Amino acid sequence: MTESNRYYRKKLTSHGFIYLADEEIEIAVRNLSLTGLLAEISDNHSLHTLEELFNALKDSTKIDLWLPEMRLIGEADIIRADKEDGKIHLALEFSHITHDIDNVLYKRKNYRKELQAPGMIVFEGKKHTFTTRNVSVTGLLAHFAEQLHIAEGSVTIFDFQQLQLRGKIKVIWLELAEDGGTLMGLEYVEIKKDQVHGIPHFEH
Secondary structure, three states: OOHHHOOOOEEEEEEEEEEEOOEEEEEEEEEEOOOEEEEEEOOOOOOOOHHHHHHHOOOOOEEEEEEOOOOEEEEEEEEEEEEEOOEEEEEEEEEEEEEOHHHHHHOOOOOOEEOOOEEEEEEOOEEEEEEEEEEOOOEEEEEEOOOOOOOOOOEEEEEEHHHOEEEEEEEEEEEEOOOOOEEEEEEEOOOOHHHOOOOOOOOO
């Protein structure tokens, strides 16, 4: 197989959303391959020039991506950007994509972004550290190195500096992890969705 046709790209017209600069931006998909896609972003956003786009990408070229018609959701890297006929075009390379969002998104109601970062929570007056496995605008999945026996429905305080979140959180479920620690599903109590920055809603 030659280099030119190694990754077949199918031309199509479809739509989706990317999360960039704390915005959910609608895109039109122009072509698609097994490794990525070419997208044209809509006019309904705050990034009107390539300079504004590059400034938004100065910390990371990785973005969240949702293609509802293709039932694809996850993360991609922007590997090229240019402007044609007044429209910004993006070449995206998939980095972590999940298929069948009937289970991943709709049953969970909110997109869960894979994110591993430390946090702190208080149980019975004692501080415990955790590492997130994934995070959404309504809660997070936390891993604790030790075994914990906490009643479901318990409400306590937490601090998650990665997203600058702190306040009250509720234990929804917990189970023993494979490494002998504890996995815990936690839901924000006093934090509203629009206060969570850095994580898309993807609720269209």
